[in-house]
Amino acid sequence: MNIFVLVKRIPDTESKIRINHETGTIVxxxxxxxxxxxxxxxxxxxxxxxxxGGGKVTVLSVGTEESRIILKKCLAMGADEAFLLKDNAxxxxxxxxxxxxxxxxxxxKFSDYGLLLFxxxxxxxxxxxxxxxxxxxxxxxQVNVVTKLEIEGTKGTAHREIEGALEKVSFSLPAVxxxxxxxxxxxxxxxxxxxxxxxxxxxxxxxxxxxxxxxDIAPLLEVAKIESPPPRQAGKIIEEEPEKAARKMVEFLHxxxxxx
Amino acid sequence: MNFELTEDQKLLKAMVxxxxxxxxxxxxxxxEDTHEFPREFLDKLGKLGILGMTIPSEYGGTKTDYxxxxxxxxxxxxxSPSLAVIVSVHCSLFCYSIMKFGNxxxxxxxxPKAAKGEMLGAFSLTEPGAGSDAKNLKTKSxxxxxFYILNGTKSWVSTGSEADASIIFASTEIKPGVKKLNAFxxxxxxxxxxASKIEEKMGLHSSLxxxxxxxxxxxxxxxxxxxxxxxxxxxxxxLDGSRIGIAAQAVGLADKAIEEGxxxxxxxxxxGRKISEFQAIQFMIADMSTQRDAARLLTYKAADLIxxxxxxxxESSMAKLFASEAANKIAYQALQIHGGYGYSKEFLxxxxxxxxxxxxxxxxxxxxxxxxxxxxxxxxx
Numbered sequence: 181m182n183i184f185v186l187v188k189r190i191p192d193t194e195s196k197i198r199i200n201h202e203t204g205t206i207v208x209x210x211x212x213x214x215x216x217x218x219x220x221x222x223x224x225x226x227x228x229x230x231x232x233g234g235g236k237v238t239v240l241s242v243g244t245e246e247s248r249i250i251l252k253k254c255l256a257m258g259a260d261e262a263f264l265l266k267d268n269a270x271x272x273x274x275x276x277x278x279x280x281x282x283x284x285x286x287x288x289k290f291s292d293y294g295l296l297l298f299x300x301x302x303x304x305x306x307x308x309x310x311x312x313x314x315x316x317x318x319x320x321x322q323v324n325v326v327t328k329l330e331i332e333g334t335k336g337t338a339h340r341e342i343e344g345a346l347e348k349v350s351f352s353l354p355a356v357x358x359x360x361x362x363x364x365x366x367x368x369x370x371x372x373x374x375x376x377x378x379x380x381x382x383x384x385x386x387x388x389x390x391x392x393x394x395x396d397i398a399p400l401l402e403v404a405k406i407e408s409p410p411p412r413q414a415g416k417i418i419e420e421e422p423e424k425a426a427r428k429m430v431e432f433l434h435x436x437x438x439x440x
Numbered sequence: 441m442n443f444e445l446t447e448d449q450k451l452l453k454a455m456v457x458x459x460x461x462x463x464x465x466x467x468x469x470x471x472e473d474t475h476e477f478p479r480e481f482l483d484k485l486g487k488l489g490i491l492g493m494t495i496p497s498e499y500g501g502t503k504t505d506y507x508x509x510x511x512x513x514x515x516x517x518x519x520s521p522s523l524a525v526i527v528s529v530h531c532s533l534f535c536y537s538i539m540k541f542g543n544x545x546x547x548x549x550x551x552p553k554a555a556k557g558e559m560l561g562a563f564s565l566t567e568p569g570a571g572s573d574a575k576n577l578k579t580k581s582x583x584x585x586x587f588y589i590l591n592g593t594k595s596w597v598s599t600g601s602e603a604d605a606s607i608i609f610a611s612t613e614i615k616p617g618v619k620k621l622n623a624f625x626x627x628x629x630x631x632x633x634x635a636s637k638i639e640e641k642m643g644l645h646s647s648l649x650x651x652x653x654x655x656x657x658x659x660x661x662x663x664x665x666x667x668x669x670x671x672x673x674x675x676x677x678x679l680d681g682s683r684i685g686i687a688a689q690a691v692g693l694a695d696k697a698i699e700e701g702x703x704x705x706x707x708x709x710x711x712g713r714k715i716s717e718f719q720a721i722q723f724m725i726a727d728m729s730t731q732r733d734a735a736r737l738l739t740y741k742a743a744d745l746i747x748x749x750x751x752x753x754x755e756s757s758m759a760k761l762f763a764s765e766a767a768n769k770i771a772y773q774a775l776q777i778h779g780g781y782g783y784s785k786e787f788l789x790x791x792x793x794x795x796x797x798x799x800x801x802x803x804x805x806x807x808x809x810x811x812x813x814x815x816x817x818x819x820x821x
Binding site for chain 2: 214248249252253256368369370371372374375377378
């Protein structure tokens with residue numbers, strides 16, 4: 181089976197995000213970028229499926245040349261091939277635009293796909309749109325937020341988290357699966373893997389190669405403003421006898437915080 | 441001139457940091473408190489290929505450039521300085537000396553296991569009465585038939601009690617009155633080798649440091665490493681390279697100490713403000729990071745010289761001297777930022793401060809490094 185994993189480069193979740201208010205973008209200088217952790221589960225799952233049932237794992241990322249390093253990481257983890265779908269646009273936060281690029285690449289260049297794996301969302305933008313949109317554009321079944329995946333022949337079963345319960349979904353292949361934490365424990369790259377990855381080329385596919393025109397991928401979404409979340413207000417301390425304090429607390433939760 | 445790491449160097453650095461943060465860091469305090477040898481993490485590092493970085497693939501290793509080894513040591517040291525010294529001794533002294541001076545049979549016998557961490561190595565030069573003064577070793581080796589018989593005491597052997605094999609240096613009389621050194625590969629179960637007394641050290645508690653007592657220790661003649669009487673060359677050549685590993689360990693520790701100091705300064709309030717808003721603290725942070733960067737550059741420079749096949753002994757000493765002293769200053773200042781809490785075992789900086797103290801002593805004290813460096817200058821001019 182040909183398994184494709186879609187991955188994205190994101191700022192390390194521990195980094196301090198600075199905003200350029202003039203351009204309405206995040207200042208990339210000084211940031212460390214990593215492979216989106218949810219995508220890491222997707223890559224790991226693809227590698228495990230290949231190890232169990234054979235096939236090929238191909239990793240794709242839409243982005244600038246800076247994304248090469250995360251594709252190299254996927255190769256070092258054990259992916260067979262990696263391609264960069266080159267997009268020089270800064271972050272557009274437009275899930276549909278990204279989904280169109282991915283769907284087109286799959287149709288045009290990789291139409292032999294058997295399974296498409298995504299992270300359930302990318303940390304940072306957190307829209308969780310792209311997997312579903314790609315599935316819709318390609319007319320494929322989709323299961324999101326998956327914590328367990330089994331593939332047999334041309335059919336699959338996935339467990340997904342829903343409010344207060346676990347849903348078990350059967351589907352036919354090809355399909356889109358988005359990975360949730362808990363699906364697996366991603367492996368570390370080994371030195372041998374890094375050395376193998378070093379020798380592998382990462383071919384670049386341009387929008388021209390994919391027959392995508394400017395108007396096809398013009399963002400439909402405009403970012404009006406980016407702001408840091410407001411600093412947390414200091415907590416209130418109620419200094420009373422326990423009985424009175426509890427009463428005041430309930431009053432506060434009712435009337436001020438309005439949570440009960 | 442290019443100050444940028446290559447793609448695979450960045451990848452390796454990120455991988456080791458990820459592993460160290462997730463796997464090692466959460467366990468460091470308990471390992472240090474209980475003086476427990478980090479066997480579990482060495483096994484894992486072996487599986488990742490980190491223990492074979494000085495061994496080529498024909499002997500089962502994962503040989504990389506020296507910069508990559510330095511990056512790995514730096515990242516391991518950020519999490520556990522103890523683990524970093526164990527890995528450094530294994531890779532840059534044990535494995536490297538066999539790779540460089542061993543014959544084919546020795547390489548085939550020891551390196552494949554060492555590369556995977558199935559065999560852990562130590563390096564034993566120092567004696568109770570001779571550290572840097574290596575030419576005056578008291579341990580003797582005498583050839584008897586197919587064996588050498590070793591007698592004497594070796595001290596301060598990092599990993600000594602845990603190692604499966606060690607490079608042990610002993611003197612030999614090649615002519616009446618003319619003493620030279622021999623280097624041997626000594627397996628832990630060779631008759632007559634006893635790893636005794638674990639030193640109670642100030643820091644680096646999970647790196648166990650032992651004394652070796654050699655009592656008529658029988659070492660097969662085929663385990664002589666390098667030529668008869670040429671052990672000094674083995675010792676000095678290997679130490680020239682491994683000093684860069686100690687420099688990297690110092691850089692890693694310094695980096696962690698700065699992180700701890702900055703984090704604390706941004707949390708702690710005094711006189712109604714975060715202490716990071718006081719210039720006294722800001723200046724310390726500026727000095728610490730400048731020192732660390734200078735140390736890192738000297739360290740990478742020395743490693744780069746190895747990769748380029750150029751002489752590196754002077755630069756290796758400079759990197760070791762500067763980085764180990766910088767790590768001490770940085771740990772001191774980062775602890776100072778913590779105030780009274782820095783003196784408490786509850787904060788990591790207390791451990792880092794103690795660990796750093798070893799750096800300007802082992803593998804050649806700062807004073808010895810200064811001697812080495814000045815000799816180059818005095819002879820050059």
